[in-house]
Amino acid sequence: MIWMIIIGMAVVTLIPRIIPAFIVDFVDFPNWVNKWLEAIPYAALGALIFPGIITVVPEQPLIGIVAGIVAIMCAWFRLHIMVVVLSAIATVFVLTL
Amino acid sequence: MTQRDHQQKKMQIRDGFIAGSPIVMGYLPIALAYGVLAQQSGMSLMELTGMSLLVFAGAAQFMGANMIAFSASAIEIIVATFVLNFRHFVMSLSFVNQLKRIALPWKFSLTLGLTDETFSVSSIYRKQANQAYGQYFYGTLILVAYLSWVFGSLLGGLLGDVIPPQLSQSMGVALYAMFIGLLIPSVKKQHKIILISVTAMIVNYLLQPMIGEGWGIVAGTLVGGVAGIFVLDEEENT
Structure with a gap:
């Protein structure tokens, strides 16, 4: 039974992932669609960051926000992405002590 | 080879x-x-x-x-x-x-x-x-x-x-921090990109309580992308 669920989950996850590979070779998108597709990563990053980040510590949304600001500052000053990640982790850790 | x-x-x-x-x-x-x-x-x-x-x-x-x-x-x-x-x-x-x-x-x-x-x-x-x-x-x-x-x-x-x-x-904050670390350098290069991301954030934030997490991210990404059509510079092809 659990294996049926797993296989079903795998199929419905797989299909949306792979279909675009077969579309793009056969259609030539107009310029505005190309621009839209180029903007998708920035839009997706926005939607993935917020409001998700405020749920890191469920009852204390502020902690997520503060960690986010720390990450923004680290990234703004061109610190390596690992440093950005570790600083955010350290921030949450300290604030939940 | x-x-x-x-x-x-x-x-x-x-x-x-x-x-x-x-x-x-x-x-x-x-x-x-x-x-x-x-x-x-x-x-x-x-x-x-x-x-x-x-x-x-x-x-x-x-x-x-x-x-x-x-x-x-x-x-x-x-x-x-x-x-x-x-x-x-x-x-x-x-x-x-x-x-x-x-x-x-x-x-x-x-x-x-x-x-x-x-x-x-x-x-x-x-x-x-x-x-x-x-x-x-x-x-x-x-x-x-x-x-x-x-x-x-x-x-x-x-x-x-x-x-x-x-x-x-x-x-648990690691992936969010990584997303931020990926976004900020692009924003520094082209400030207007932030408009795309913030649009997506707002749409996701407003719709998620009604349509759930999955569709909220989909809607935010689609609408944020539309903002990009107006915002992104023309020559950005590579």
């Missing part, structure tokens, strides 16, 4: 490894937590590792394990997974459009491993799509992420709660 080809291939693999390492950092604690949760919901080690091998989608696996725990029906779980993961369709469309010069079999294989994280990182490294053996770059990046996910799940199922809860909660 010439010496030069060999060299280039090796370089792409090395760069892919480096580009994928922040994902590993973010995945390991989450995969461990998934392994623990899945085991507590009554899944065997084979089943929970198998789910990571076959599904490779963090949020959906947490949800799946949870639903298995309170014995939801298979159909419910599968439909919920589809809804939650449909966002990958939009991301994949953008991803393969970036990979136009890469052959179809490669494009197909790469999209198999598309997640929020592998997509976000790949989309920041655009120039590799036009380089010789660029597919090895993206392939390595995705494979490293995939292996860390599967390995982490297995470890979580084997060892149980080894990470103190306060630490694992702190590590």
Whole structure:
């Protein structure tokens, strides 16, 4: 039974992932669609960051926000992405002590 | 194969490894937590590792394990997974459009491993799509992420709660921080990009309570992308 669920989950996850590979070779998108597709990563990053980040510590949304600001500052000053990640982790850790 | 080809291939693999390492950092604690949760919901080690091998989608696996725990029906779980993961369709469309010069079999294989994280990182490294053996770059990046996910799940199922809860909660911020670390350099290069991301955030924030997490991200991404049509500079083609 659990294996049926797993296989079903795998199929419905797989299909949306792979279909675009077969579309793009056969259609030539107009310029505005190309621009839209180029903007998708920035839009997706926005939607993935917020409001998700405020749920890191469920009852204390502020902690997520503060960690986010720390990450923004680290990234703004061109610190390596690992440093950005570790600083955010350290921030949450300290604030939940 | 010439010496030069060999060299280039090796370089792409090395760069892919480096580009994928922040994902590993973010995945390991989450995969461990998934392994623990899945085991507590009554899944065997084979089943929970198998789910990571076959599904490779963090949020959906947490949800799946949870639903298995309170014995939801298979159909419910599968439909919920589809809804939650449909966002990958939009991301994949953008991803393969970036990979136009890469052959179809490669494009197909790469999209198999598309997640929020592998997509976000790949989309920041655009120039590799036009380089010789660029597919090895993206392939390595995705494979490293995939292996860390599967390995982490297995470890979580084997060892149980080894990470103190306060630490694992702190590590939960890792992927968000990685997303921020990917976004900020692009914003610095072209300030207007922030308008795209903020539009997506607002749309997601407003709609999520009504339509759920999965569709909220889809709607935010689509609408944010539309903002991009007006905002992005014309010459940005590579």
